[in-house]
Amino acid sequence: MKDMEEKVEKLVIIGSGPAGLTAAIYGSRADLEPLVFMGTKYGGQLMLTSEVENFPGFPDPVLGPDLISRMKSQAEKLGARLVQDDVVRVNFRTHPFEVYTSPGVTRALSVIIATGANPRRLNLRSEMKLMGKGVSNCAVCDGFFFRGKKVAVVGGGDTAMEEATFLTKFASSVQVIHRRDELRASAALKKEAFANPKISFIWDSAVTDVIGDGKVQGVRTRNLKTGDEGELQVDGVFVAIGYDPNTEIFRGEVDLDSKGYVALHNGTESSVPGVFVAGDVHDFRYRQAITAAADGCKALLDAEKFVKQKLEVKIAN
Numbered sequence: 001m002k003d004m005e006e007k008v009e010k011l012v013i014i015g016s017g018p019a020g021l022t023a024a025i026y027g028s029r030a031d032l033e034p035l036v037f038m039g040t041k042y043g044g045q046l047m048l049t050s051e052v053e054n055f056p057g058f059p060d061p062v063l064g065p066d067l068i069s070r071m072k073s074q075a076e077k078l079g080a081r082l083v084q085d086d087v088v089r090v091n092f093r094t095h096p097f098e099v100y101t102s103p104g105v106t107r108a109l110s111v112i113i114a115t116g117a118n119p120r121r122l123n124l125r126s127e128m129k130l131m132g133k134g135v136s137n138c139a140v141c142d143g144f145f146f147r148g149k150k151v152a153v154v155g156g157g158d159t160a161m162e163e164a165t166f167l168t169k170f171a172s173s174v175q176v177i178h179r180r181d182e183l184r185a186s187a188a189l190k191k192e193a194f195a196n197p198k199i200s201f202i203w204d205s206a207v208t209d210v211i212g213d214g215k216v217q218g219v220r221t222r223n224l225k226t227g228d229e230g231e232l233q234v235d236g237v238f239v240a241i242g243y244d245p246n247t248e249i250f251r252g253e254v255d256l257d258s259k260g261y262v263a264l265h266n267g268t269e270s271s272v273p274g275v276f277v278a279g280d281v282h283d284f285r286y287r288q289a290i291t292a293a294a295d296g297c298k299a300l301l302d303a304e305k306f307v308k309q310k311l312e313v314k315i316a317n
Contacts, residue, residue, distance in 0.1 A: 008096045008107045009035050010307050011300075014087050015114030015246075017044025018289045019279025021071040022296030023112050023303075028078035030304045035108075036075070036082045037101060043068040044116045045280075046289060050132035053144065055289055064132075067289070092253040092272045109310050110274045110303040113254075113262055114296060115246035117280040117287075122154065122239055126210040134216025134236045139163040140288065142236075143170045149235035152177055152219055154207055160240035161189040167238065168198040175232065177202045179224060202232070210237055245281050259284060268299040274310075276303050 011027050013020050016038035027034035046052070049064030058067075076082060091098035096107040119137035121127060127135055136142040139153075143166055151171045153164045156178035164174045176193070181203045183190050193199050202221060209220040211231070218233045245261045255263040255271035262282045265271050278299035279292035 008109060009033070010108070010311075011035070011110050011112065011303055012037065012097075012099050012106060012108040013112045013114060014090075014099065015039070015044070015112075015116060015279070015281070016042040016072070016082070017046065017068070017114065017116050017279060017292060018071065019116070019281075019292040019296040019299070020112070020114035021068070021075050022293040023114060023278055023300040024075040024080040024082070024296075025071070025078060026297050026300040027303070028075060028080045030300065032110075032300075032304060032307060034080045035106065036080055037087050037099065038082050038084050039086050039115075040084055042084060043072075044292075045119070045137070048131050049141065051145070052141070052289065054141070087249060089249055090253050092250075092275050095274065097275065109307050110276065112276045112278055112296075112299045112303055113250065113270065113281055114278045114292075114299070115281045116292075117243040117245040117261075117284070119239065119243050120241045122207055122210075122241075124207070124210060126212075127237075127239070130210050130212050130216050130237075133214065134212060135210060136236065136238050137240070138287065139166045139238055139240075142238075143167050146171050146236045148172050150175070150233065151236040151238060152207075152232060152234045153238045153240055154178075155240035155242075156180060156183045156185065157240070157242065158185045158189055159242065161185040161193045163238050163240045164199050165189075165192055165196060168196055171198065171236075174199045175202055175234065176200070177205050177207055177219070177221060177232075179206055180204065205230075207237070243280070243284065243287070245284075247281060268295065268302045274303075274306050276300075276306075 011032040011034045013036045046064035051061035053061045085101035089100040099106045147170045152175045204225045205221045211218040221230045257263045262277045268276045276299040278295035
């Protein structure tokens with residue numbers, strides 16, 4: 001424990017999705033010897049994704065877990081140290097920074113936060129059983145697979161209307177299932193959705209079950225006002241009820257926005273100089289594997305400059 005506490009890492013990366021692993025790859029090549037705390041549930045949302053067709057360099061579809069495995073292997077081959085410890089607390093009010101895990105505390109000159117965000121679930125066993133087999137949280141990622149098919153979108157906010165409208169490019173019909181009798185989305189998005197002949201609405205209703213054996217075949221719904229139950233035949237279910245950024249351990253250590261995402265202050269830097277941010281933990285707009293990976297690259301390049309300046313000052317003193 002004593003040796004662990006006395007050593008100061010050049011770079012600690014918290015998170016192991018495309019953002020964190022890309023940062024690890026670039027960090028290794030920059031001789032920052034990155035230490036990556038992957039977490040016990042590593043890999044991010046790609047671990048629940050079946051086929052990925054839109055990641056550059058893969059002309060044939062690649063399974064989400066396989067893509068993460070390749071990134072992980074590449075980072076390790078280049079020298080990154082990947083451990084599956086969960087970070088339970090950080091202290092960014094002192095420098096070197098302190099990152100706490102079960103084995104102890106790690107001190108670091110710089111930190112990259114790449115902990116991602118979790119899509120909100122319907123909390124149905126059938127939802128998770130069929131995740132990646134017709135159940136999705138990302139129309140941009142998976143909409144192409146539903147060309148000419150019937151799909152449902154669950155939700156009534158901006159994200160749900162964006163997903164529903166996007167899906168009309170591929171699906172034959174899109175039925176929006178919403179718990180209320182009016183949408184929470186912005187006026188512009190509502191107007192666009194209402195005007196689209198492919199989109200219809202099921203009001204005051206919740207999904208109680210996802211039907212399917214190996215793939216989605218439909219959903220069961222319940223009207224929250226009347227209690228009436230129904231069954232809807234669809235080939236896909238897009239759950240669009242929001243995301244929760246994984247930022248609880250950073251609360252009070254860096255600035256968060258009103259939705260709980262890490263706020264950027266200077267490029268990829270957080271409110272604390274030397275603490276950088278990459279991926280869905282700050283990006284609530286794009287939420288793509290490729291944009292997360294690009295963020296990881298940018299955060300690393302900024303971290304590299306920060307570490308270099310710190311080391312130069314140390315040598316000068």
